[in-house]
Amino acid sequence: MVQRPIIKAVVKTFKYFFGLRFEVKGLENFKVEGPAVILSNHQSVLDMMGLMEVLPDNCVQVGKKELMYMGSVGLIMYLGGVIFINRKSTSSAKMVMSEVAKTMVAENVKVWVYPEGTRNCTGDLLPFKKGAFHLAVQAQVPVIPVVYSSFTSFYNPKTKLFTSGKIKVEVLPPIETKGLTSDDVTDLSDRCFSTMRETLFRLSGHPGEAKDSS
Numbered sequence: 001m002v003q004r005p006i007i008k009a010v011v012k013t014f015k016y017f018f019g020l021r022f023e024v025k026g027l028e029n030f031k032v033e034g035p036a037v038i039l040s041n042h043q044s045v046l047d048m049m050g051l052m053e054v055l056p057d058n059c060v061q062v063g064k065k066e067l068m069y070m071g072s073v074g075l076i077m078y079l080g081g082v083i084f085i086n087r088k089s090t091s092s093a094k095m096v097m098s099e100v101a102k103t104m105v106a107e108n109v110k111v112w113v114y115p116e117g118t119r120n121c122t123g124d125l126l127p128f129k130k131g132a133f134h135l136a137v138q139a140q141v142p143v144i145p146v147v148y149s150s151f152t153s154f155y156n157p158k159t160k161l162f163t164s165g166k167i168k169v170e171v172l173p174p175i176e177t178k179g180l181t182s183d184d185v186t187d188l189s190d191r192c193f194s195t196m197r198e199t200l201f202r203l204s205g206h207p208g209e210a211k212d213s214s
């Protein structure tokens, strides 16, 4: 898909306009052979810049179906291969995800999912939805967590705070799912949640947590 690198290159440039800097660690963790499910925290539309900053080749994202109707932006997402799901219908979303489990393996594609299922700019994580973990277990592919530090020091839509800022990004080591079954989904989700929350607090200098000094 020739359009994906073009979308990535264009969206990446938006950071200069918004005064955002990214400091990325762990990109080598994306170098797993074959498909994988990538998970990340989701704070705001600003995440689209963070997504493009690290997006590996051959990777599509899962998005809510309402985004498809956002005019030309929806069309660009469609052309970029975004998989649209209906969050209001668990059965329809599950059906789409099980198709994705088959095609990602057949076509060697990585799938990026926001397991919180919605934007959340509180400086913490929302409880994870299960879809991404069922997907990884059904496809028997690793899960790769990616964590972005909290935006709260420079971005808060409620108080209309929006200044320039630095976002720390860490791509964590892959977590294998080979041999896991649907009975293991809750454990897998809990494990990813704890690891990602710990990393979020470390990267953001959350009170009571060791602040990342780099």
Ligand SMILES: CCCCCCCCCCCCCCC(=O)SCCNC(=O)CCNC(=O)[C@H](O)C(C)(C)COP(=O)(O)OP(=O)(O)OC[C@H]1O[C@@H](n2cnc3c(N)ncnc32)[C@H](O)[C@@H]1OP(=O)(O)O
Pocket: 007, 011, 042, 048, 061, 062, 063, 064, 067, 073, 076, 077, 080, 082, 085, 086, 087, 089, 090, 093, 094, 097, 098, 113, 114, 115, 116, 117, 118, 128, 129, 130, 131, 132, 134, 135
């Ligand atoms: C110039 C401009 C250019 C712009 C270009 C930019 C391009 C980039 C675009 C990027 C798009 C980004 C979009 C971001 C979003 O839209 S985030 C919102 C959408 N994403 C999600 O919602 C993903 C996370 N959600 C899930 O995974 C959910 O689980 C979901 C599948 C949607 C189902 O929702 P829900 O029912 O609310 O979830 P639960 O997790 O509570 O599940 C209920 C029970 O069902 C079981 N379950 C879930 N999934 C499966 C499955 N696949 N197979 C089997 N069973 C499943 C789950 O275990 C629950 O049952 P139990 O309680 O465990 O018994």
Ligand SMILES: CCCCCCCC/C=C\CCCCCCCC(=O)OC[C@@H](O)COP(=O)(O)O
Pocket: 011, 014, 042, 044, 045, 046, 048, 049, 064, 067, 073, 117, 118, 119, 120, 162
């Ligand atoms: C003041 C902020 C202005 C920010 C503009 C930043 C520009 C960023 C680059 C890309 C252009 C727009 C792409 C739009 C994609 C929107 C993805 C998104 O964030 O969808 C929200 C969805 O996940 C969850 O929705 P809800 O939180 O449940 O509703």
